[in-house]
Structure formats: C-alpha cells, structure tokens
Amino acid sequence: MNNESESNGGRPQGSPLRIYGINGPVVTISGHTDLSMQEMVFVGGKKLIGEVINISDDKTTIQVYENTTGLYSGEPVESTGYPIRATLGPGMLSNIYDGIQRPLKAIENISGYYIKTGIDVSSIDYEKKWDIKILANEGQKVNPGDIYAECDETSVIKHKFMIPGNISGIIESVVLNGKYCVNDEILKIKTESGEIASINLTEKWAIRKPRPVKERLEPKTPLITGQRVIDTLFPIAKGGAAAIPGGFGTGKTMLQHQLAKWSDADIIVYVGCGERGNEMTQVLEEFSELVDPKTGKSMLERTVLIANTSNMPVAAREASIYTGITIAEYYRDMGYHVAIMADSTSRWAEALREISGRLEEMPAEEGFPAYLPSRLSAFYERSGIVENLNGSIGSLTIIGAVSPQGNDFSEPVTQNTKRFIRCFWALEKSLAYSRHYPAINWTTSYSEYLVELDGWFTENVNPEFNKCRAIIKNILNDENQLMEIVKLIGSDLLADDQKLILETARVIRSGFLQQNATHQNDSYSPIEKQYLILEVIIKLYDRAKELISRSVPVSQLKESGVFDMIIRAKYEIPNDKLEMFGELLDSIEKKIKEIEDRYN
C-alpha cells in the first residue's frame, strides 16, 4: 500500500489549504484544490481527522470525524494523499475501537474518561512482540493473499499473515521464527517489475473498498446461533445477511448480544453504531467474563468491538460500519467464519442524512439522501461465503439491527434494507410487552435461506427436521387464524380440535420460541435440543389429536399437565443431558395412557 502515498508527492508547496467555512461536522475549503475524493485530511492545528466528501471547482467539502467546536476559520488543512484506512494486524481481537479505529483504552490513557479531540493514537500496538512462525521459504513465488506466517493472536485464534493487496513476486529473504513487532520487516519480495518490496506484519486497507476474493460460493451451512426461533424457523446461512428491525424496547440489542455470544462463528465483530454508552460497557464486561462453551476461553478473545456511541461525533458513526466490515473481511481472508453485528444501521443512515443535510443535497424520502439504497446495498453485499485468494474458505455474515422511526416498518431504512438481505427477523412490540423474548414475530419474519440449508439440517440434525419445522409453522399459522375468531367470540365456543391447536401453539410459544437469555440452561439451546423439543411437541400433538378424535375432551389433557411438562423442558433438561428427553416422552406417554384408559 506504500505506493499510494507517493501519488501525492507532486502537490506544490506554498499553497497551504485553509479552512473557509464550518458548519457542525462539515468543513469547507474554498478555491480549487487537488485533494481527491475520500482522501483523509488533518483539519486545523489540533489535526482533527477528516475525509473529503465533495469537490467542486471552487469548494472542497470535508466531513470531520471529531467535534469541531473551537475550530477557527483560516486554520490549516493538511492532506495525506491516501483514503481513510484501517490498519490490519494482530492485536485487534479483544480490543475496543472508536469509529475510525482508534483504541479507546489508549485514548483513555491519554485523555482520561472524556474523549478529547485531536488525539493521535495508533490502531495497532507497535511495541508488542508477537511470537511469529514463518510458513514461507526463500525463493517461493507468492501472490496477494498468500499466508506467509502465523502467530497466536489470542489463545483461541491464530492470526495468519497474508501478502498484502498488490504485491506478487519471489521471496528474496525471510526472517527466522521468533518474536517480532508488527513493524519489523519479515519478508523481502522481488516483484515482477524487479523492485524489492518490504513486508511487515500490518496491512493498510481503505475501509470503503471491499477486499477481493477468488470466488463467491453458495451458502449451504447455517450459522447456528443457539436461539431456537432463529435456528429452527428462520435460519441464517454462514455468509448470509440478516436484518433485525424493531422499535425501541423490543430487544434488538439484547438479541444482538445473544447472537454475538452464542453463534458458532470463529470471530465476532460487534459494531455499536450510535447506541448507548452503557451498552458497550456491558458488552465489554459481559464478554470478558463469559466463557465460550466450545473453547473454554473468554468470549472476548474472539471479539473485536467498535463503539461509536450516540454522543460521539456523527461522521465517525458513518465510518464505524466500514471500519468494522473491513476488519471482518480481513479475518475472513484468513479462512475464518466471521459474523459482524451492526447495532444499529439506522443510526448510520441518519448520520448519512445529517451530513447530506449539511451539504444541502436534494433529499429523497424523509430527508434521507437519494444514495441511501446504494450505500445500504454496497454494505450488505460485502457479506458472503467465499473462496479466498489463498484458497481457504471463509465467510462473512452480516446481522444489522434497524431502528425504524415510530416503529413503522414502511420507513425508508427498513424498506431499503429489506431489499438487500435475505433474513428478516421482525421484532414485535406486543411480544416484547408481554416479555416474550426474543420478540421475533413468526408471521412477518422470513428466511430465504431455508431451501439452501435444508440439506444441512437433514444430514446433520435429523432427516425429519425440515418436516417438523413445517408442522410447527402450520400450527402457528392455524393459531393465528383461530385467534381472529377467539377475539370475536372467546375461546370457549371452539371445537376441541381447534382448542388443541391453541394449546399446542401455546406450548410452542412458551416452550420453544420464547427463550430466557439469563437462564443457564436456556440462554443457548444446541440444535439437537431444539429438534428434541420439537419432536416431543409434535408427538404429543399427534397423540392428543388421536385421543380427541375418540372424543376425549381437551380439558382432560390440559389438566394432566402434559403440556406444561414440555414448556418446562427447556429449563429442566440441561444441554449436556439431552437423553432426559426420553424420560420426558415416557412420562408424557404414561399420563396420556391413563387418560386413554379412563375413556376406553
């Protein structure tokens, strides 16, 4: 990436750029400049970080990623010659960054508990030594993306070092295994043009540019999240894109936290975009205490956090999403399955609107700029399961929360997002009011990955899995229709088989869909357990239907408590004792038998 900065060398000296106008986070320079679009600049004496967003013959517009209070007109603007870039290297995991990848802990060391402006800290710790194992040999031919070394970044993740973007050639020299800082030279590569390129352990990448891949693959493996309503009813594929829309108080953040904690991705990038400060603190605290059941290590060891809380500068909010996804792509290139949680993409869209308003651009719907859909699609299209340049398979799953204004799903951000994702987990207020979490509405939500994932479920869970899902969905749909009647005449007048549907639906809702994030047996539900609960419900349903056809009243079944036994199963059967479902089935059968005998 070094040759990028050289393209700028020709700027004439003696015509320094000066601030002309200031309006909130937007700063203008008057006159003709040779800055380029998306170029990073330092604004003012304090060197606030900014980005060029508009250039015309007589004016250049810059959005500033920090608070502009106290900036004078006439202060200098310094060009850098390169776009806003993320610095990629070891040490990003278990770190927490602001929107432009400055580590918040380092900022705290410099400026205390308030974030001051103009702080210059490096994204990666340049002093720390890593134990590097070299995988490449002298004389070997390498291309971009090839892995030449690795180290243990945390106790669970191996960081693989790849040949950066535009370098290919023959390795001239290589260091020995040992401890190195990220800036130490590891390789010398003789490129095809005969130049010698020096490679160290970091790579810089422009955040708005997707990292290249060899080929995109068809998503066939689900991302198992341990959340029953998602895994069973609306599964998402590894490499898929999902949106979680919901008004305030419907549990978007809670669900995002659950997904970040439990999904079976190798690496999680969590972007808190324009949300509450306390929530980020909570993520930090909780994730460092939580132990990953698969590795036995702290969850934080596989997590990168990016925080731009709602009171941090709005322009950096727009950048935070791109910073996050660039980091995610970098780990994907190493051959990992990465999931990025963006909470919330609406705040990002609002940041776009705010900047667009300051630029006095012609607004489209509800004041949002006309380029909102294209920005959204460009973001969601960075998801996918791919064959990387180095031949490894990696995936990037995007799960974006959407905060619709006034809980109205017809607003532009929700509607435009819906076009570019294939999993829609709609959160519903009335479910949240009755404390049914996750409050995913089972009639309006959908997953387009069902077909692609069918094979995986058949093979890896149970051949009957897809059939069970269909039955459950049918019962829920039937309930939905029956509730229309119940609302008019009450449930007493329904026929017994209809009452059974209502009762079974109740079991599905309380015993299956609803999940308690704070209960140790229920916070995470393995896919096998999900299937076993489904199986018990369906077996009971079939058995009960049989009895009712022989005119056993449904109230008898209710009184026997069989339905409530299933509801409690999710709490009472620990995840490592799934054989207890056999006992549950037996005891249910015993009770049914008693009833049956009474009516024979």
Next chain:
Amino acid sequence: MNNIEYIGLSQINGPLIVIDGIENDCYEELVEIISKDEKRLGRIIQIEGNRAVIQVFEGTNGLSLNNTRTRLLGEPMKFAVSRDILGRIFDGVGRPIDGYGEIFAEAKLDINGSSINPVSRDYPRDYIRTGISSIDGLATLIKGQKLPIFSGSGMSHNELAAQIVSQANVEGSDYAIIFAAMGVKNDVAQYFRRSFEETGVLSRVVMFMNLANDPIIERITAPRCALTAAEFLAAQYGMDVLVIMTDMTSYAEALREFSSAKGEIPGRKGYPGYLYSDLASLYERAGKIKNINGSVTQIPILTMPNDDITHPVPDLTGYITEGQIVLSRSLEQKGIYPSVSVLLSLSRLMKDGIGTKYTREDHSAVSNQLYSSYAKVEDARSLASVIGEEDLSPIDKLYIEFGRKFDSIFLNQSKSDNRTIDTTLDLGWQLLSLLPKEELDRLDPKLLEQKYGKVNVIEDNTDSMN
C-alpha cells in the same frame, strides 16, 4: 481574545444574526452583542469565509442592522461551577437570577461537555428505591440511568417526578438534585420549588429556569448548563446527582424553531435531521464513571403531543434512553395515581440491578410474571369489550379481576406512600395468587410453592380508594 468590535449586522432572522467581514472567529465561539448599551450574548453556529451566523441567546428584539456592535469573546460557552451552586437558581445560560450575586467559580466548564469514553464507564448496577411500586417493582431505576417519563399535557408527571425526588433512597450518600426547566409554565416551576421546599431538600437543589416566555435559544443551553453542573458535582464531590429535565418536547421545539430560522433541511415533522444526535448529546451525559464515586441519573420528562408515542421526540428519546416510564391517560381518568402504563414502561438496566444482591431474590421472576399476566389482562379486556364480561371464560374473568386489583392496589398509591421493596414484591405475590398456578408459567415451581397464596400484605381496599 481580540478586542476588535464589529459594527453593524448583515442580516437578522428570528434568533439569528449574520455578520460579514469577521476574521479569526472560531466555531461555537461566544460573542457579545451590544445594542443601545444593552449587552447580549450569542454563539457562532456557522462560519462561511468572512461571514458568521450567530444565535443570540436573549433573542433579537430591538436589534438593528446599523447600531449593533459585536465583539468576539474567544472561547466557547462556559458555565462557572462551584460547590456553592447548591441551593441557587440560574437562567438558561447559567447566570444567577435569585439575587444572591455571582458564583465564585472553582472552574469554568464548556457546557457542551465531552463524550464519555465507553471504556471508562462503570456499568450501572445500584438500584434507587423510589417507594413507588410500579417503578421499583417493574421498571426499576438504577443509579446512573437515564429513565424518561413519557407523559401528556394534563397528566400527573410533575407529581410523579416530585415524589421520586422526595422519596428516592439516597440516604448515606452525598446527593444533589438538578432541576432544568425548559419552556415550562411558571406555575410548574413554582410547584417543583415548593415541593423541594416541603421535603427539605431545597438547599441541595440547583435550578435552571427557562420558562415558557423566555428566549428559545436559552432553552437549548439550559439542559447543557444543568448537566455540566451535574457532572461537576458528581466528579468533583462524588455526589449522586439526580437531574430532572422538563419538558424535553419544548426543548426539541426550540431546536426546530432555531433550525428552521437557519434554513436547514427538515427531517421528520420539521425537526432537524440531527435531532437524534442532539438529544443523545444530552442523555448520554448520564452515567457512572470508574473510580469516581458520584453518578449522574437523569429523569427527563416529556409530553407526547396528542399522546402519540411515535412522535419524533418520544420516539428518538426511547431509542437513546435506557427505558421509559409511560403514563396512560385512561388510567389517569380512572383516578389512578401514578398512572403508569405498565406494559409500555421498561427499564433496560433493571435486569442487572435487581435480585439477591440488590433487591430480593424473587424480584425478576415476580416482575416477569406480572408483566406477562398483565398482558393477558389486556387481551381479556378487549375480548370483554366485544362480547361482554358475562360471557367470558372463567379464566378470562379471573384475569379481569386480577387486572382490576392490579390497578387499584399495586399501581395506585398515595403521593406520600413510600413503599419498601418487600411490600411491593409481596403485593405482587398477593395479586399473582389470584390466578391459578398453571397460569403462572414464568415462575420457578419451587418458588411458586414457597410463596403462592402465602403473602397478604395489604388489605384489599379496592372500593375505598381515593
């Protein structure tokens, strides 16, 4: 900073003035505007070359293009803080208006504050007992939380806020109360003053007054001054500070008025596109910081225009704050105080601040069950309104009865009733015991065995209420 005076203005538009030919000015810098020997303060809100747009705090009444002189003061707006601000009254820009003279400043702080580094925050966990069952039991207030009251005109939000202030359990800790009035009526401000006096906390209260007829620009700075004072007292003196801000809707309207005067492109309902960021810059100043004893807890009050919770102000507020307490007009009409609409109310920080260590072991279970059962009451009620109460199934009838009792004994309490957490939770058990055991599916069977039907704290005085 520089002593150049600029004579004359180029434009006057509502609360804004425009000056041309200005040099060496900085964004958000304070300016002094002198017209006919009268001094006013203003703030630079936009710079375009040599032209500056300035908002005038006291309003532009009486200003003319020619006879106005302006002087740059060289710094952003600051508020002079000291421990002595306790017991004092200020206007919206932080000037004392109680006649006791200027404050001897320990420090002058930028009223805009800075964002708190999320890494430095301490996740709020200590609960504040307010003595109000609906809040303590179901939407618990936590020290360092921002928990707004969503209300409507004519509802009892002021009484509720005053009751919270007088009962909030801050014993043992050094505390302060900051009251910011934005565009409220004089009577309302007086009501709060009187109630602070009655509960004997006046000497610990700092008041910032921007009444309904005061200039709107000062309405924008009032909460900022208030929060600067709060942060100072919390950080410097380790006080637990409770900030009451009323009315946030008037604040947002002031922002809209000022934004439209500036000619900005409006977002929803004419509010500026940055309303979310702007509100967040206030609300996010609540919290607790590691290694600092004090805390800032906010109770913003806002009136929902036409009781519409999807209106931009309550909507965006709800997205920023950690929950909300919503008052309901229908409960209000039934004469129930506080008229908290339980299902719509929520405290996001509650789950980590209750339980064995803080309140009581069964708190979370009881509140979950109460929520879930009360949701069914709503279903039963809507069914009853179609088919009549008589034709309801026996279980629905029980729910109706449960709902009635819930409203009249759990929700309803007198303005001086300061309930302990035990009373509140036992009351919850007493109500839940009205329902058959099978209906209580959120409760652990063991817990159910222990408490079901065994608690009776308050006699049923349904008929003698009020």
